[in-house]
Amino acid sequence: MIGRLNHVAIAVPDLDAAAAQYRDTLGADVGAPQDEPDHGVTVVFITLPNTKIELLYPLGENSPITGFLEKNPSGGIHHICYEVEDIIAARDRLQAAGARVLGTGEPKIGAHGKPVLFLHPKDFNGALVELEQV
Ligand SMILES: C[C@@H](C(=O)O)C(=O)SCCNC(=O)CCNC(=O)[C@H](O)C(C)(C)COP(=O)(O)OP(=O)(O)OC[C@H]1O[C@@H](n2cnc3c(N)ncnc32)[C@H](O)[C@@H]1OP(=O)(O)O
Ligand SMILES: [Co+2]
DSSP, X not given: OOOSEEEEEXXXXXXXXXXXXXXXXSOOEEOOOEEETTTTEEEEEEEOSSOEXXXXXXXXXXXXXXXXXXXXXXXXXXXXXXXXXXXHHHHHHHHHTTOOBOTTSXXXXXXXXXXXXXXXXXXXXXXXXXXXXX
């Protein structure tokens, strides 16, 4: 059911410094910061030949990554995003298998303008999983 790895997200305490490090030190193709108010984050996408890295920084007062950064003040890998062809079919299959879909259970539009859902990290080996319909 899951397809390609769309991105690996890293929560960072300083978005400009992290973007500069990927651009200047690692020599990567780094995009501009994008505010995602529906998700409570500002993101910077880094395009690699085979996938993307998503740098995450909290936006607003109820950001879902505030607690994560408090626990990991130097930053850390926050989630992995897999592509699916049909996000509703994927959600229904996962819920039938007992996995917890986060939020309302209805997909939101993600940073690429496509529907996304998140799965509880405790149900997936401690790794928060995002699904993106492509
Ligand atoms: C723009 C979009 C896109 O790409 O298109 C995005 O990615 S938006 C990316 C940002 N959006 C999201 O993350 C949305 C989905 N996330 C959420 O709903 C939340 O962040 C949760 C994953 C439910 C965590 O919520 P909260 O921070 O309140 O958790 P909590 O402190 O109660 O944590 C419950 C347990 O989960 C663990 N936990 C929390 N966040 C985790 C993470 N990212 N990876 C692995 N484990 C994690 C905690 O350590 C704790 O374990 P212990 O109990 O063992 O200590
Ligand atoms: Co993401």
